[in-house]
Amino acid sequence: MSTLAASNKRSFWSVVWDYITTVDHKKIGVLYLIAGGFFFLLGGLEALAIRWQLVKPMNDFVSAGFYNELITMHGTTMIFLAAMPLIFAFMNAVIPLQIGARDVAFPFLNSLGLWLFVFGGIMLNVGWFTGGAADAGWTAYTPLSTISPGEGMDYYVIGLQISGAGTLMAGINFLVTIINMRAPGMTYMRLPLFTWTSFVASALILFAFPALTVGLFLMMFDRMFDSAFFDPAMGGNSIIWQHLFWIFGHPEVYILILPIFGVFSEVVSTFSRKRLFGYSAMVFATVLIAFLGFMVWAHHMFTVGMGAAANAIFAVATMTIAVPTGIKIFNWLFTMWRGSIQITTPMLYALGFIPTFTIGGMTGVMLAAATADYQYHDSYFVIAHFHYVIIGGTVFGLLAATHYWWPRMFNRMLDERLGKITFWIFFVGFHLTFMIQHFLGLWGMPRRYWVYLPDQGLDLGNAISTAGAFLMAIAVLILLYNIIKTAIKGEPCGDDPWDGRTLEWAVPIPAPHYNFKQVPLVRGLDPLWVEKMDGRKEMTPSEPLDDIHMPNNTVLPFVMTIGFFIAGFGFIYQKYDNALNALIFVGMGIALGAMLVRSLKDDLGYHIPKKELEKEARK
Amino acid sequence: MTEQDIMNPKKMPLQPEKATLEGKNKFLGFWFFLGGEAVLFASLFGTYLALNGSLNGGKSAEEMFGLPLVFIMTMLLLTSSLTSVYAMHHLRNNDFKRLQLWMSITVILGLGFLACEIYEFYHYITDYGFTFRSSAFGSAFYTLVGFHGGHVVFGLAWITALIVRNAKRGLNLYNAPKYYIASLYWHFIDVVWVFIFTVVYLMGVL
Helix, strand or coil: CHHHHHHHHCCHHHHHHHHHHCCCHHHHHHHHHHHHHHHHHHHHHHHHHHHHHCCCCCCCCCCHHHHHHHHHHHHHHHHHHHHHHHHHHHHHHHHHHHCCCCCCCCHHHHHHHHHHHHHHHHHHHHHHHCCCCCCCCCCCCCCHHHHCCCCHHHHHHHHHHHHHHHHHHHHHHHHHHHHHCCCCCCCHHHCCHHHHHHHHHHHHHHHHHHHHHHHHHHHHHHHHHCCCCCCHHHCCCCHHHHHHHHHHHHHHHHHHHHHHHHHHHHHHHHHHCCCCCCHHHHHHHHHHHHHHHCCCHHHHHHHHCCCHHHHHHHHHHHHHCHHHHHHHHHHHHHHHCCCCCCCCHHHHHHHHHHHHHHHHHHHHHHHHCHHHHHHHCCEHHHHHHHHHHHHHHHHHHHHHHHHHHHHHHHCECCCHHHHHHHHHHHHHHHHHHHHHHHHHHHCCCECCCCCCCCCCCCHHHHHHHHHHHHHHHHHHHHHHHHHHHHHHHCCECCCCCCCCCCHHHHCCCCCCCCCCCCCECCCCCCHHHHHHHCCCCCCCECCCCCCEEECCCCCHHHHHHHHHHHHHHHHHHCCCCHHHHHHHHHHHHHHHHHHHHHHHCCCCCEEECHHHHHHHHHC | CCHHHHHCCCCCCCCHHHCCHHHHHHHHHHHHHHHHHHHHHHHHHHHHHHHCCCCCCCCCHHHHCCHHHHHHHHHHHHHHHHHHHHHHHHHHHCCHHHHHHHHHHHHHHHHHHHHHHHHHHHHHHHHHCCCCCCCHHHHHHHHHHHHHHHHHHHHHHHHHHHHHHHCCCCCCCCCHHHHHHHHHHHHHHHHHHHHHHHHHHHHHHC
16 A cells, blocks of 8 residues: 555654645545445444344344434435445546546545535434434434434434535536546547446436435424424425435435446456447436436325325336336346456456346336335335345445455455455345345335334244344455455555556556646547557557646645534534524634635645656656 | 746636636536536425415415515616626626726625615514514525525625735636636526515515
């Protein structure tokens, strides 16, 4: 690890300071990976506690109230603090390299988005220590969430507001980066699929997150300032929350899965040693899924009573999404067809993903049938469905990406043997946990219940499910062991360890902080492969060697985030004592002050002189 | 492009706001941001339309809203949008003095709008007891119009900071994009107000 090697010479605190102030997309990617990984473990522990409570009928491992906190925080943590940030980790680490850029369009915003996510995540979890975390389910339906006592839901509202703002910034940043920062010759239809799908997911973030922002503001006003949005006694309407939440929430599931489709497209193509089959159909399907993704939010609300016409329209719209998704499944299969397939760890995850995700897709179509949904609604069938798409899709994809891009990020290969063991244990554990939950749901087990009666036909199924969950936990522990082992004992992997096709593998490992000494000229899809087929080992440069312009490090994003963090506590606790309003003013003062400094102080970055670059080349 | 070329360009390009890569990025990024803001206000409008009949025994929109004041506010804000267009015209002309002048007039008109809005809220609260907490209608009204008002306050502070910061050094390729996106933001605030005028006030009274 280049960063580790450097830290041997520098003091610990100077490394910490470097990472707090960094605007380098590669380091920010590492920070997203660490923070997202931490929250993934936390959410996993919550999942284990849930499964342990359900291992036998009428269990008393946790109290009913604590169980509600566990399910709420498990869902919220996994979606907002683990899955999305881990996707951002790889977007940061890979996309600028894939398009031939020296950094993202807004390095400052990139850092701000990271810190807002980190502190939003901490905020959400503060509730554990102040008398109870959020407990109204990750969907936080009103009026349950507005009358939930204590500060747990307040932490949910403020924490998500802060981390959501960070996500929105990251989305805008990647949209502009991919449009404006591409190397010469990198046309839209030559973008690697991971870049394409991340681009589309960023557009989804941009248009979906503001609906959540508004929903959270309304809930914040109802809880903290006694407004009446969701209070029927004052003329309010609690269904508004459901609409706003799902107008955000449904695109959110595509935000989680589209970049993963991109990861698998890269992995399948690389390890079949073939061009991706149906590239343009893949791009078209991605855009179509995103478009349809905004038209189907009310399928989460079939049983609310919207009427037959609305239910029918949303049911049909939902089912149409199966078509572009099917296109993708077949394109991956055809990419492998007659390819020279290497079964590496990332490829194993891709092979496991295709049937698993297809099952999740089929139960999705079953749920989309509005009339049948009255039977499935709020049962374990739904739990099984979305874990099949989120774990079978997103988590498999993240694990594939971890093994695939680990050498790119850390100059070490993860141990392939341990990687394959991880895969098989995780894969078996996953199906053991969730396959049976389809049937538990159909047999009548509702979601979110903390106990069930014995001899209802649910005992064995729940025990099997819990056993599977512990297998998944073992797999994660093996992965952690793998990471620690290769970090200590592993050898540097050198450039291009997978014989890659896309531009990120044309950059030396470890990458210089300016990525490309000379921006490369892209001559086709899979640009590095094009050069390799022409007998070259490196990319053709598109420009003569010259000074390189780079952005300055800055501590302002961190300061701004601290400001919002402090203000958040003010908003939550002002109801007890007016004096606590001071916290709001102090916090917002720090945040707005930092914004003002950013606006007024010139920051033009710096240049790496040509001479220095030549000197490096000679070494 | 060296620092010298950015801070003291020998010849101003035709579109100084998009002459540097940073400028281009800001321009595009800000348009995307406004796209997100549009969804934010659309959600607030949706909430308002769902709740504007939930009076909880209070006065209705028809009984409270007076069009003359709102008409004056609309004129102030529309004119301020026009003056910011003049400012951008002079940004392209490289006439920094007039750019500053028209931006200052924009701020003054915006302050006028804000004063009217504060008076309006004060009037509803004291004369009709129509508050943020009195009914779902009140919550929705003050949230929608208040979010817009908050955007006006932020915009005024932003433009004022730009005018003061750059007063002594003139226009260059570093601050031109800053002026440009501030004026984009101001136009957006104006467009949102046109919808508020139509949906909240006209549809409320007529």
